[in-house]
Amino acid sequence: xxxxxxxxxxxxxxxxxxxxxxxxxxxxxxxxxxxxxxxxxxxxxxxxxxxxxxxxxxxxxxxxxxxxxxxxxxxxxxxxxxxxxxxxxxxxxxxxxxxxxxxxxxxxxxxxxxxxxxxxxxxxxxxxxxxxxxxxxxxxxxxxxxxxxxxxxxxxxxxxxxxxxxxxxxxxxxxxxxxxxxxxxxxxxxxxxxxxxxxxxxxxxxxxxxxxxxxxxxxxxxxxxxxxxxxxxxxxxxxxxxxxxxxxxxxxxxxxxxxxxxxxxxxxxxxxxxxxxxxxxxxxxxxxxxxxxxxxxxxxxxxxxxxxxxxxxxxxxxxxxxxxxxxxxxxxxxxxxxxxxxxxxxxxxxxxxxxxxxxxxxxxxxxxxxxxxxxxxxxxxxxxxxxxxxxxxxxxxxxxxxxxxxxx
Amino acid sequence: xxxxxxxxxxxxxxxxxxxxxxxxxxxxxxxxxxxxxxxxxxxxxxxxxxxxxxxxxxxxxxxxxxxxxxxxxxxxxxxxxxxxxxxxxxxxxxxxxxxxxxxxxxxxxxxxxxxxxxxxxxxxxxxxxxxxxxxxxxxxxxxxxxxxxxxxxxxxxxxxxxxxxxxxxxxxxxxxxxxxxxxxxxxxxxxxxxxxxxxxxxxxxxxxxxxxxxxxxxxxxxxxxxxxxxxxxxxxxxxxxxxxxxxxxxxxxxxxxxxxxxxxxxxxxxxxxxxxxxxxxxxxxxxxxxxxxxxxxxxxxxxxxxxxxxxxxxxxxxxxxxxxxxxxxxxxxxxxxxxxxxxxxxxxxxxxxxxxxxxxxxxxxxxxxxxxxxxxxxxxxxxxxxxxxxxxxxxxxxxxxxxxxxxx
Numbered sequence: 001x002x003x004x005x006x007x008x009x010x011x012x013x014x015x016x017x018x019x020x021x022x023x024x025x026x027x028x029x030x031x032x033x034x035x036x037x038x039x040x041x042x043x044x045x046x047x048x049x050x051x052x053x054x055x056x057x058x059x060x061x062x063x064x065x066x067x068x069x070x071x072x073x074x075x076x077x078x079x080x081x082x083x084x085x086x087x088x089x090x091x092x093x094x095x096x097x098x099x100x101x102x103x104x105x106x107x108x109x110x111x112x113x114x115x116x117x118x119x120x121x122x123x124x125x126x127x128x129x130x131x132x133x134x135x136x137x138x139x140x141x142x143x144x145x146x147x148x149x150x151x152x153x154x155x156x157x158x159x160x161x162x163x164x165x166x167x168x169x170x171x172x173x174x175x176x177x178x179x180x181x182x183x184x185x186x187x188x189x190x191x192x193x194x195x196x197x198x199x200x201x202x203x204x205x206x207x208x209x210x211x212x213x214x215x216x217x218x219x220x221x222x223x224x225x226x227x228x229x230x231x232x233x234x235x236x237x238x239x240x241x242x243x244x245x246x247x248x249x250x251x252x253x254x255x256x257x258x259x260x261x262x263x264x265x266x267x268x269x270x271x272x273x274x275x276x277x278x279x280x281x282x283x284x285x286x287x288x289x290x291x292x293x294x295x296x297x298x299x300x301x302x303x304x305x306x307x308x309x310x311x312x313x314x315x316x317x318x319x320x321x322x323x324x325x326x327x328x329x330x331x332x333x334x335x336x337x338x339x340x341x342x343x344x345x346x347x348x349x350x351x352x353x354x355x356x357x358x359x360x361x362x363x364x365x366x367x368x369x370x371x372x373x374x375x376x377x378x379x380x381x382x383x384x385x386x387x388x389x390x391x392x393x394x395x396x397x398x399x400x401x402x403x404x405x406x407x408x
Numbered sequence: 409x410x411x412x413x414x415x416x417x418x419x420x421x422x423x424x425x426x427x428x429x430x431x432x433x434x435x436x437x438x439x440x441x442x443x444x445x446x447x448x449x450x451x452x453x454x455x456x457x458x459x460x461x462x463x464x465x466x467x468x469x470x471x472x473x474x475x476x477x478x479x480x481x482x483x484x485x486x487x488x489x490x491x492x493x494x495x496x497x498x499x500x501x502x503x504x505x506x507x508x509x510x511x512x513x514x515x516x517x518x519x520x521x522x523x524x525x526x527x528x529x530x531x532x533x534x535x536x537x538x539x540x541x542x543x544x545x546x547x548x549x550x551x552x553x554x555x556x557x558x559x560x561x562x563x564x565x566x567x568x569x570x571x572x573x574x575x576x577x578x579x580x581x582x583x584x585x586x587x588x589x590x591x592x593x594x595x596x597x598x599x600x601x602x603x604x605x606x607x608x609x610x611x612x613x614x615x616x617x618x619x620x621x622x623x624x625x626x627x628x629x630x631x632x633x634x635x636x637x638x639x640x641x642x643x644x645x646x647x648x649x650x651x652x653x654x655x656x657x658x659x660x661x662x663x664x665x666x667x668x669x670x671x672x673x674x675x676x677x678x679x680x681x682x683x684x685x686x687x688x689x690x691x692x693x694x695x696x697x698x699x700x701x702x703x704x705x706x707x708x709x710x711x712x713x714x715x716x717x718x719x720x721x722x723x724x725x726x727x728x729x730x731x732x733x734x735x736x737x738x739x740x741x742x743x744x745x746x747x748x749x750x751x752x753x754x755x756x757x758x759x760x761x762x763x764x765x766x767x768x769x770x771x772x773x774x775x776x777x778x779x780x781x782x783x784x785x786x787x788x789x790x791x792x793x794x795x796x797x798x799x800x801x802x803x804x805x806x807x808x809x810x811x812x813x814x815x816x
Contacts, residue, residue: 252789253664259785259800260665260725262778285785288797317668370670377667377693381660389696392667 001345004030004097005090005180006064007083007169009038011048011209012234013058014226016101016187016202021063023185024099032065032341034093036086038075039372040245040379041316043082045308047245047379049209050237053398056337060403061229065342067401068093069334071368072375073326076312078138081327083168084176088329091178092354098182100169103160105186110163110170113156120149137303139164162187176329201225218244241383241391247308249382251290254315258284270323271310276302280314316375331368334358337401339408361396409753412438412505413498413588414472415491415577417446419456419617420642421466422634424509424595424610429471431593432507440473440749442501444494446483447780448653448787449724451490453716455653455787457617458645461806464745468811469637473750475809476501477742479776480783481734484720486546489735491576492584496737499586500762506588508577511568513594518571518578521564528557545711547572570595584737609633626652649791649799655716657790659698662723666692678731679718684710688722724783739776742766745809747816769804 004024010017021033037059039052048055056067074085090098104110117124127145132138143159146152156163170182203225211220218238223231238244258266258280266277279297287293290311297307313323325331333355338346350357358364361373373395380391412432418425429441445467447460456463464475482493498506512518525532535553540546551567554560564571578590611633619628626646631639646652666674666688674685687705695701698719705715721731733739741763746754758765766772769781781803788799 252793253661256661256664256786256789257668259789260723260782265725285800286797288793315668317673374668378664381664381667385660385696389694392693 001032001341001348002028002030002097003032003034003066003093003095003345004028004099004183005034005036005093005095006099007036007070007086007090007165008059009042009048009205010035010055010059011042011205012050012226013055013062013230014203014205014208016204017059018062018227019202020099020101020185024097024183025063027099027183027185028097030097032339032345033063034066034068034090034095034342035059035064036070036089037067037336039069039072040376041072041076041312043075043077043079043309044305045076045310045312046247047250047312047382049212049244049246050234051379052336052376053401054233054237056401057403058227058230058233060337060339060342060401061408062227064337065339065345066093067336067338069336069372071326071330071332071334072316072318072371073323074330076309076318077326078306078309079164079168080171083165083172084328085326085330087169087172087178087180088176089333089355091173091176091180092330093333094349094352094354095180098169098173098180100162100166100182100184101187102162102166102184103187104156104163104166105184107170107182107184109156110166110182110184113158113167114171114174116149116152116155117146124149135300137301137306139303139306212244213246241387243382243384245379245382247290247311250315250378251293253378253381254290254311255284255287255293257314257317266314268319268321269310270313270318270320271306272314276310316371316378318371322371325368330355332356332358332364332366334361334369334372335400337403339403340405343402359400361398409440409749409756410436410438410505411440411442411473411501411503411753412436412507412591413442413444413501413503414507415444415478415494415498415573416467417450417456417613418443418463418467419450419613420458420634421463421470421638422611422613422616424612425467426470426635427610428507428509428593432505432591433471435507435591435593436505438505440747440753441471442474442476442498442503442750443467443472444478444497445475445744446478447480447783449480449484449720449783451483451485451487451717452713453484453718453720454655455658455720455790457620457652457654458642459787460744460784461809462641462645464809465811466635466638466641468745468747468750468809469816470635472745473747474501474753475744475746477744477780479734479738479740479742480724480726480779481731482738484717484726485734486714486717487572487576488579491573491580492736493734493738495577495580495586495588496584497741497763499581499584499588500738501741502757502760502762503588505591506577506581507591507593508570508574509595510570510574510592511595512564512571512574513592515590515592517564518574518590518592521566521575522579522582524557524560524563525554532557543708545709545714547711547714620652621654649795651790651792653787653790655698655719658723658786659701661786661789662698662719663692663695663701665722665725674722676727676729677718678721678726678728679714680722684718724779724786726779730779733776738763740764740766740772740774742769742777742780743808745811747811748813751810767808769806 040048059067070086124145127148128141131141131144146158173180208222212218263277266272283293283296376395377392383391448456467475478494532553535556536549539549539552554566581588616630616633619630620626671685674680691701691704784803785800791799
């Protein structure tokens with residue numbers, strides 16, 4: 001059985017994702033699709049709209065065959081570590097291909113750009129350093145530094161978010177000597193950061209979330225942009241747990257945490273760089289919402305995303321020491337869900353998997369998974385009181401989701 | 409001007425406290441009464457019903473002339489450290505007398521008991537150790553050990569809570585070579601721990617709080633047990649801030665804090681002794697209220713009070729390192745409020761005060777006060793959202809309260 005890997009967040013799963021899954025299977029001619037999916041907190045430093053279990057269900061209902069959780073330590077990370085974690089998981093799971101969407105759509109341009117950058121490494125790094133010293137953020141500096149290189153115009157446009165991710169996926173494949181063959185398809189009709197709907201059926205997850213949160217009861221119909229199962233699962237989640245998760249649900253916890261911490265304690269948290277600790281405490285004292293807090297915190301030096309990720313790490317108490325183990329490769333494969341074909345693949349492949357397969361959390365006694373457990377519990381703290389108790393314990397007891405072929 | 413000191417919590421200020429203030433002045437013939445009052449968190453490990461500012465106002469309206477804040481590090485403490493902090497403050501403030509209520513009512517019996525225990529120290533300590541090894545709590549062991557000493561029946565009954573406190577006050581006076589003369593008056597009509605009303609006008613603060621919380625809207629009339637000003641200030645607080653503070657208001661913060669901590673991190677918190685850290689996390693996962701949490705935590709080995717104090721320290725993140733400075737003597741006198749006579753006393757006495765007088769927090773740059781600031785901020789986190797912002801900042805800006813003679 002051939003497998004194609006995808007690296008996803010599904011926040012929430014929409015028609016563009018369904019297209020990506022179908023196209024990945026077509027382009028690779030693989031039998032199954034394996035997804036490395038972020039858990040409850042995401043790369044942009046935000047809680048996912050609904051839990052990883054609901055998002056796993058959405059994925060399985062729409063073409064994914066196996067869903068593994070990208071550990072928190074890789075998921076809430078800048079592109080390079082994010083890519084390292086995801087690629088190492090897909091490699092360990094035995095994927096033959098990795099298929100990602102990009103603005104470019106041409107896989108050769110990725111290899112050429114990586115090669116070009118290797119030959120220009122010193123100039124490139126010097127450019128970045130010089131630009132950062134002028135006070136701009138790292139991503140901005142990297143993009144500008146690239147454009148300052150001679151003849152960079154012939155290569156990939158590294159100002160585009162999905163090109164950047166793809167670049168890091170392929171770099172990770174090369175760095176890790178992975179046997180995965182990368183493929184890319186052109187993203188259709190929606191840009192990653194789009195906040196408004198731009199097509200009849202395809203919209204970015206950002207614009208879908210924005211539409212949902214634009215109404216107080218979150219009852220905006222996003223049905224034309226998402227598969228029927230997504231719509232149903234979103235309704236079910238809201239009905240059951242009383243919310244779609246967003247930062248404001250965690251604001252009081254973050255504020256409390258900041259007010260009970262000393263500057264020294266905050267400096268131990270991942271991504272809290274010199275000087276930010278005092279700004280954090282001062283902003284927590286003055287803000288009455290997460291948005292207000294972020295606006296007080298924001299400087300040219302750091303991107304909004306970077307600061308939000310730091311806030312997630314403060315919320316979950318993810319220290320520099322704990323996060324140090326998540327820069328290179330994943331150390332386990334946590335199974336969130338499988339289809340009939342996925343199950344068959346696992347049965348055949350089980351003994352060949354390069355990492356321990358974790359289906360039941362209580363059977364895996366390693367420390368490296370504790371950050372995921374903590375993140376899941378804290379995610380569930382946003383759920384109204386009466387429900388939280390069971391939710392807090394579910395992390396250890398929730399079995400992988402199984403969706404039989406006849407049910408999808 | 410002669411001054412008599414009192415050591416108080418006023419949670420809330422009631423008729424028994426008014427009686428104590430009058431009796432203290434009479435017994436000492438002092439011109440003014442100086443109160444060392446706990447801030448927002450109390451010795452039993454609970455948040456105060458209303459803020460220290462409101463409780464200061466109650467005290468000043470009913471006979472206190474100066475109110476100093478007993479620092480958090482002494483206030484949320486077992487009797488010995490509590491007494492050390494309070495006695496050192498009253499000494500530094502220039503008190504000639506200390507007057508406390510006790511079940512005994514005879515000051516000689518306190519001195520005799522201290523002397524007796526000094527002669528029996530080894531046996532007494534051995535008894536305590538042996539009893540603790542059988543699994544009982546420290547206070548219980550201390551009381552039993554005392555009763556096992558030969559002829560202990562002739563001395564103070566150290567099973568009574570106010571006798572224990574008085575014992576430690578006098579021991580602190582002796583240990584600190586304080587020039588304060590201790591006086592005691594017999595407590596009237598209400599025992600410290602009484603949960604029910606036992607008289608027409610005098611009731612314990614415990615029974616008053618219990619009555620208030622017994623109705624959902626907290627609109628039980630406790631007017632017969634408290635001065636008119638207390639009643640008015642309680643109403644005002646509830647009207648203004650929407651709550652009387654109790655543990656349940658902080659439960660979600662405590663639960664969140666426990667779930668984001670590792671066992672190692674919890675062990676750094678003051679009073680988290682070996683073995684408790686894992687019980688704490690397990691109980692936090694299962695409980696849906698603070699009461700349920702405490703019931704899961706409770707063992708014969710620790711008293712309820714001791715465990716509640718530990719929970720306050722977890723809530724405020726008071727570490728063993730930070731608390732180490734609060735065992736012996738206070739290092740500042742934070743002024744919460746004054747009457748006309750209190751103001752006059754301060755003007756005359758200012759240069760003789762043995763500790764820095766802190767009236768404006770922003771002018772006092774020492775680290776030793778930061779725990780009080782943190783405790784005040786976290787106390788205010790229970791106040792509904794819209795109000796909290798100003799409340800968080802008030803700690804640095806709130807001036808001491810002044811009540812002129814004509815207004816009381």
